Amino acid sequence: MVQSLMGMRQLLERETARLAAIHRTDVHLRQFQEILELEAGLDPTSAAGLTDLDFSFHLLVALASGNLIYPLIINSFKNVYTSLTGAFFQLFAGAEPVGEVRSYHRQLVHAIEEQDATMATEIMQEMLAHGERQLLSAQTL
Numbered sequence: 001m002v003q004s005l006m007g008m009r010q011l012l013e014r015e016t017a018r019l020a021a022i023h024r025t026d027v028h029l030r031q032f033q034e035i036l037e038l039e040a041g042l043d044p045t046s047a048a049g050l051t052d053l054d055f056s057f058h059l060l061v062a063l064a065s066g067n068l069i070y071p072l073i074i075n076s077f078k079n080v081y082t083s084l085t086g087a088f089f090q091l092f093a094g095a096e097p098v099g100e101v102r103s104y105h106r107q108l109v110h111a112i113e114e115q116d117a118t119m120a121t122e123i124m125q126e127m128l129a130h131g132e133r134q135l136l137s138a139q140t141l
Helices: 002-023 026-041 047-064 069-076 078-092 096-113 117-139
Strands: none
Touching: 002 047, 002 069, 002 078, 002 096, 002 117, 026 047, 026 096, 047 069, 047 078, 047 096, 069 078, 078 096, 078 117, 096 117
16 A cells, blocks of 8 residues: 555656646745744654644645646545555654655755756655655564
């Protein structure tokens, strides 16, 4: 299940990141900054809070893409998505992988702000691969 969902996310979310860098508005940039500020102020051991903010972040990337269908697709997977990311944040609450996710979010917002579609795509790909690696390694323990 993890690999199937991550494969779908790689396909969809690389494209949403690419398009967000092209089509983002000033309103989207303010919303991204608000999420980053909330992340920075959130207790890194709060798995529920981290899960909610992570979903909001990825949904905002889809909204900023300018494609009206992408946010609908992300929302249709919300329960499965938050179950998977919730497991991630429960496993790694307060640990290095959570800080790495926050770093990826900041890097992605910067690429979107700079309208660097190539960099946004690469960062999204790296971020999703990071999450998949962490989850799969935890499953083998």
